[in-house]
């Protein structure tokens with residue numbers, strides 16, 4: 522375990538966790554992911570040990586996260602910060618949906634590329650191309666053309682996906698919003714993520730004196746690397762158990 526991880530504790534830190542490629546392994550399709558048995562319980566135990574200072578921070582929608590981790594529920598930011606639920610029982614605050622005519626154009630655009638498909642998440646829309654990675658440059662140019670009249674929108678490249686969303690809300694703004702209130706405020710933030718879309722959150726936790734941990738490969742703004750999602754899960758299991766061990 523990297524040295525910086527050994528100084529992290531459930532009683533002192535706030536936990537912000539990316540989902541795909543961090544907590545769960547990447548799969549061929551968004552609906553094909555498997556949440557390992559025991560992971561929701563581990564996250565619930567860690568949230569309990571950290572007095573609730575744990576949030577999922579994902580490109581998926583909050584509703585999709587709830588389905589994946591059911592019956593557990595967590596504080597969460599979805600659609601790359603476009604949605605935020607400050608604590609598990611709170612309502613979801615969401616940016617407006619993308620213009621429906623624009624979404625329809627993007628869906629039609631993806632339909633013209635073999636191997637591409639869309640995931641319409643309301644305030645953001647993902648165009649996936651994992652089945653045909655070679656189309657990435659042409660697809661990206663085609664998306665940029667459609668978005669020409671929409672300067673308020675941004676394209677986030679992810680793992681074999683382009684995510685279209687409003688600029689201004691991202692995983693970094695989500696982390697800052699959580700850190701402004703209890704039970705997160707006053708704790709040292711930790712963000713664990715694997716993707717370029719996590720780098721805004723890495724910057725946010727670093728600015729708040731926290732710890733950014735990349736998964737898989739080193740990433741700009743991250744000071745440590747965990748090799749893969751199983752290593753992340755082992756680390757979180759260790760953290761969730763730690764306070765109970767101390768009390769013995």
Ligand SMILES: O=P(O)(O)OC[C@H]1O[C@H](O[C@H]2O[C@H](CO)[C@@H](O)[C@H](O)[C@H]2O)[C@H](O)[C@@H](O)[C@@H]1O
Nearest residue numbers: 540541547548549550551579580581651680682
């Ligand atoms: O921010 P995250 O929690 O990492 O979510 C990022 C995106 O994850 C999903 O897509 C990615 O994972 C899929 C399943 O492993 C994979 O098939 C796809 O190629 C990846 O891009 C999800 O579908 C997106 O909505 C999230 O934004």
